[in-house]
Amino acid sequence: MVKNEYLVSDLVIDDEYGVIDSNATVEEAAKKMKQLNVPDLVVLDKDEKVLGVIADFDIIRDIVAEDKNASKESVLDHCYTITPVTRDTTVVDAFTRMRDLHVAVVPVVEDEKLLGVCTIQDVWSYIPDERPDEIGVIAVKNPKNAEFWFASICSLLAFILGIMLPLAGITGYFTADVGELYGLSALGEGLFSLFRAGGLGIEALISKSGGIWALVLVLSYVLLIIGTVGIFSLLYVSYSDARFVKTHKVFRTILPFTTIGLMILQWILYLIAFGVSSTGLQITLNVPGLIFTILSILLILAAIARDWIFKQQDTEMTE
Numbered sequence: 001m002v003k004n005e006y007l008v009s010d011l012v013i014d015d016e017y018g019v020i021d022s023n024a025t026v027e028e029a030a031k032k033m034k035q036l037n038v039p040d041l042v043v044l045d046k047d048e049k050v051l052g053v054i055a056d057f058d059i060i061r062d063i064v065a066e067d068k069n070a071s072k073e074s075v076l077d078h079c080y081t082i083t084p085v086t087r088d089t090t091v092v093d094a095f096t097r098m099r100d101l102h103v104a105v106v107p108v109v110e111d112e113k114l115l116g117v118c119t120i121q122d123v124w125s126y127i128p129d130e131r132p133d134e135i136g137v138i139a140v141k142n143p144k145n146a147e148f149w150f151a152s153i154c155s156l157l158a159f160i161l162g163i164m165l166p167l168a169g170i171t172g173y174f175t176a177d178v179g180e181l182y183g184l185s186a187l188g189e190g191l192f193s194l195f196r197a198g199g200l201g202i203e204a205l206i207s208k209s210g211g212i213w214a215l216v217l218v219l220s221y222v223l224l225i226i227g228t229v230g231i232f233s234l235l236y237v238s239y240s241d242a243r244f245v246k247t248h249k250v251f252r253t254i255l256p257f258t259t260i261g262l263m264i265l266q267w268i269l270y271l272i273a274f275g276v277s278s279t280g281l282q283i284t285l286n287v288p289g290l291i292f293t294i295l296s297i298l299l300i301l302a303a304i305a306r307d308w309i310f311k312q313q314d315t316e317m318t319e
Contacts, residue, residue, distance in 0.1 A: 007089065018038045020044070048113060146310045161292040165292060
């Protein structure tokens with residue numbers, strides 16, 4: 001056995017899968033599939049021993065296509081027989097059994113009693129690549145899973161630091177005399193963040209201090225929408241990679257890099273807006289906001305580069 005090889009016990013076994021008695025008819029099986037909204041049922045005898053699995057495809061091929069009476073056909077005559085697996089069966093073995101029979105489900109048993117089922121989707125991401133992932137720095141047991149969790153953590157932190165904190169006004173971009181811009185001297189200094197200037201809406205500055213603030217407001221909306229989609233596209237892509245599902249480059253790189261560009265542009269546009277609005281306005285850099293923006297950008301870049309961080313751990317043969 002290969003060291004660190006995955007077992008069925010490492011999977012999440014579906015223990016609420018549909019079963020049907022071996023004496024039932026195909027018609028009863030079809031009705032139960034519809035009721036449970038499942039494509040397969042495990043066939044059990046009176047002692048609850050697994051005899052096989054009947055699939056919707058079997059019903060279509062053997063009953064419907066042959067114009068047979070489903071109410072008179074036994075499920076036992078139309079189920080496929082597959083050797084059940086146990087918790088100690090390797091994932092590769094479970095996958096091989098399903099692949100060889102061209103089926104999607106294999107029963108999981110313990111002491112000949114049904115525990116649940118293992119599906120082809122369950123095992124797919126645990127099948128080792130024929131060519132191990134040798135690109136990376138950190139050797140792990142399952143690079144795809146490690147990349148998914150790494151990208152998930154980086155994406156969530158980037159979203160909080162780069163979007164949620166400035167949206168909530170906890171951090172921002174600059175501090176300046178809000179009263180001078182609004183024409184209300186009593187306001188004093190305030191923090192400029194997403195949509196807000198010293199606690200007031202930026203839209204009020206459009207008529208007071210020029211149309212440049214309209215661009216600041218529009219960019220705030222664009223950053224919120226595109227930035228959210230761009231960051232969470234990394235979650236989608238990393239999850240798809242773990243399931244060996246191909247994704248478009250729009251989600252893989254274009255949206256995340258666009259988010260980074262929008263974050264940088266927001267800082268630049270604020271500087272331009274201050275310069276256009278008032279020549280003598282004193283502005284102060286919001287240091288926490290700058291640090292968190294930089295961290296957010298680095299986290300997004302790290303999530304994008306996740307493939308270059310983890311690699312397949314060397315497998316050694318155990319005695």
